[in-house]
Amino acid sequence: MRNPLQDYVLALADDALIAAQRMGEWIARAPQIEEDVALGNIGLDLLGQARSLLTYAGTLADPVRTEDDLAYWRDEREFRNVHLVERSWASAFGEHDFAVAMARLLVLSTYQHELYGALLASTDETVAAVAAKAVKEVAYHHEHAALWVVRLGDGTPVSHERMQAALGSEWRHVDELFDGSYVDAALLADRVAVDPATLRPAFDRRAGEVLAQATLTVPDVRPAVGGGRRGVHTEQMGYLLAEMQHLTRSHPGATW
Amino acid sequence: MSRDWPLWEVFVRSRRGLSHVHVGSLHAADAAMALQNARDLYTRRQEGVSLWVVPAASITASSPDEKDAFFDPAGDKIYRHPTFYDIPEGVEHL
Numbered sequence: 001m002r003n004p005l006q007d008y009v010l011a012l013a014d015d016a017l018i019a020a021q022r023m024g025e026w027i028a029r030a031p032q033i034e035e036d037v038a039l040g041n042i043g044l045d046l047l048g049q050a051r052s053l054l055t056y057a058g059t060l061a062d063p064v065r066t067e068d069d070l071a072y073w074r075d076e077r078e079f080r081n082v083h084l085v086e087r088s089w090a091s092a093f094g095e096h097d098f099a100v101a102m103a104r105l106l107v108l109s110t111y112q113h114e115l116y117g118a119l120l121a122s123t124d125e126t127v128a129a130v131a132a133k134a135v136k137e138v139a140y141h142h143e144h145a146a147l148w149v150v151r152l153g154d155g156t157p158v159s160h161e162r163m164q165a166a167l168g169s170e171w172r173h174v175d176e177l178f179d180g181s182y183v184d185a186a187l188l189a190d191r192v193a194v195d196p197a198t199l200r201p202a203f204d205r206r207a208g209e210v211l212a213q214a215t216l217t218v219p220d221v222r223p224a225v226g227g228g229r230r231g232v233h234t235e236q237m238g239y240l241l242a243e244m245q246h247l248t249r250s251h252p253g254a255t256w
Numbered sequence: 257m258s259r260d261w262p263l264w265e266v267f268v269r270s271r272r273g274l275s276h277v278h279v280g281s282l283h284a285a286d287a288a289m290a291l292q293n294a295r296d297l298y299t300r301r302q303e304g305v306s307l308w309v310v311p312a313a314s315i316t317a318s319s320p321d322e323k324d325a326f327f328d329p330a331g332d333k334i335y336r337h338p339t340f341y342d343i344p345e346g347v348e349h350l
Contacts (some may be wrong), residue, residue, distance in 0.1 A: 035293075
């Protein structure tokens with residue numbers, strides 16, 4: 001039988017874990033070595049959040065599972081992350097489009113900042129403690145993404161066009177973040193969890209402020225079909241997991 | 257593109273009451289980016305509570321060629337150190 005709290009914590013954990021794994025692809029691929037380090041730091045912040053949340057989710061399982069069990073030994077259908085974080089960085093402009101990375105980081109960090117800010121008041125001590133640490137980290141992620149989105153949006157005609165195109169591809173996955181149908185009603189009633197739908201107005205306002213400053217427009221795009229919270233993922237999720245999990249699965253129990 | 261970004265020198269103050277100390281340099285398009293990059297490159301391990309970034313081009317440095325003329329004359333002026341002087345008896349607060 002599934003545990004609603006475990007499901008909720010896993011959804012938060014998997015968003016952070018899969019975002020961290022994708023972010024790692026930027027190390028040695030960013031436009032500057034300084035940006036390699038910045039994105040590496042952001043990825044490590046997300047990984048730290050994922051580890052705390054996965055460890056907690058593992059203690060709620062019966063029998064108890066470790067963070068590594070959950071990260072490396074679940075299959076695709078058991079992951080609860082949204083599609084926003086699992087997709088590749090590719091666009092019409094290349095395999096690793098930096099504008100896509102900054103658009104996605106802006107969406108993710110703005111959402112996570114509202115989420116963790118609300119979870120500070122969670123009646124679950126562990127969730128509230130993770131949120132207290134994470135909220136400061138994602139505030140910086142938001143600042144970093146906003147700086148780049150403004151710089152590129154309000155830059156040259158080419159950078160403006162590419163930034164707007166990148167926003168269009170990422171904005172199709174915004175609705176899924178705020179679909180609260182996966183959150184158990186009892187968790188909301190007990191104020192353990194937060195209904196993400198209630199975070200949407202603040203997200204729209206804060207993201208809108210950045211885009212206005214960047215002379216960009218909020219994309220008017222058809223939302224993509226989601227399903228990540230139910231374990232239904234895009235084709236790219238399989239490739240991501242193969243890379244993330246193959247070492248552990250090829251050499252079970254290996255340590256270094 | 258990246259080669260056009262100017263160089264910035266980074267100064268970190270490790271604690272309140274201490275002065276900012278030069279820790280290294282980095283590339284950035286402008287001051288705001290330089291400050292963010294400095295945060296990510298030089299304060300990853302809680303090294304500081306305050307950061308300065310300065311355009312490297314704004315620093316006027318003494319020339320190594322003039323080292324002798326600049327610094328050697330101070331070498332034999334031991335009377336410039338307070339320890340050169342004997343403290344007279346009965347003088348307090350020195």
